[in-house]
Amino acid sequence: MKVTIVGGGLGGLTLARVLHVNGIEAVVYELDGSSTARDQGGTLDMHEESGQRALRAAGLFDQFRAVARDEGEALRLLDGRGVVHLDERPDEPGGRPEVDRGELKRILVESLPAGTVHWGSKVTAVEPSAITLSGGDTVEADLVVGADGAWSKVRPLLSSARPVYSGLSFVETHMSDVDTRHPDLAAFVGPGSMFALDDGKGVLAQRNGDGRIRVYAAVRAEDENWVATDVVDSDPVQTRLRLLEIFDDFPELVRALIADGDGVFVPRPIHALPVGHRWPRVPGVTLLGDAAHLMSPFAGEGANLAMLDGAELALSLASHDDVESALAAYEAAMFPRAEQAARESATNLVECFEPGGAARLAGFMGSGQ
Incomplete structure (x- = not known):
């Protein structure tokens, strides 16, 4: 065969x-x-x-x-005002x-x-x-x-x-060497994932095994090209400022995941x-x-x-x-x-x-x- x-x-x-x-x-x-x-x-x-x-x-x-x-199973879940709704760090592996x-x-x-x-x-x-x-x-x-x-x-x-475009788009970025350079954000995200969700937008962060935190700024948008044309461009400084404006009502620690990142921003419209x-x-x-x-x-x-x-x-x-x-x-x-x-x-x-x-x-x- x-x-x-x-x-x-x-x-x-x-x-x-x-x-x-x-x-x-x-x-x-x-x-x-x-x-x-x-x-x-x-x-x-x-x-x-x-x-x-x-x-x-x-x-x-x-x-x-x-x-x-196994520690990556930890999850912190909060809303756009910073209210923590779930902070789960299992004592035993969850499978x-x-x-x-x-x-x-x-x-x-x-x-x-x-x-x-x-x-x-x-x-x-x-x-x-x-x-x-x-x-x-x-x-x-x-x-x-x-x-x-x-x-x-x-x-x-x-x-x-x-x-088909789902109506939701991500902008992906990341932070390197977080335990040394950003210990406050490393503690905030924890060893697993952190979701901050609000009406029509959110910030999702996940700890990677290489000392990085990968961050996804999620925005509901009708146009699948909107993040690529109106948010992300070749200037990372302007891209960062636009994202911070979108999330201006989120807690400072959540915004810092965008503000203090490595300056690489990738638009990712979600399709299904x-x-x-x-x-x-x-x-x-x-x-x-x-x-x-x-x-x-x-x-x-x-x-x-x-x-x-x-x-x-x-x-x-x-x-x-x-x-x-x-x-x-x-x-x-x-x-x-x-x-x-x-x-x-x-x-x-x-x-x-x-x-x-x-x-x-x-x-x-x-x-x-």
């Missing part, structure tokens, strides 16, 4: 690894020039029933535990330790045979049984898997759906595929992760589900006599679980940024739901 994976993110790499464990080799084609070619993003909480399950199937659970942070996305990717890449990932490979065309690369080479396969994210080139073979996105079975091709079920980050499920998709698809291929039976079984299980998570994510996005969002979220989390 020849498996071609388009996209070398966490989902595609998990698929390649679990296939390898089960004696099936695959090739991953990834546009990035290397696994460290760009910033890999923030920290992830790995769920027992999804991300951790995938890591166990990959035989990499111990390597994950070696770099995971969802944090791990830096870059560390997780490193573990997966290092677990694969040399040459499995073809870095710097731009896929220009896709068919159910083949892909074409930018140099003109065509690669034939028994199965093409789209693990290529939100704007997947593989998805159009299966579905006409495209990501329709809840319940699915497709009829098409021979020789399928999707996983964001390519299949892009959702907002407000359920904490994106990376977890991508990795579970990769593991479950690999196990299905290993346990069925033919590719089509394996794909049918994989998709039958993936569609409903993705729909449930996407629905939760869409609901949470709305409720977090409506009046009383902080109190409502604290009540929800305090109830153990």
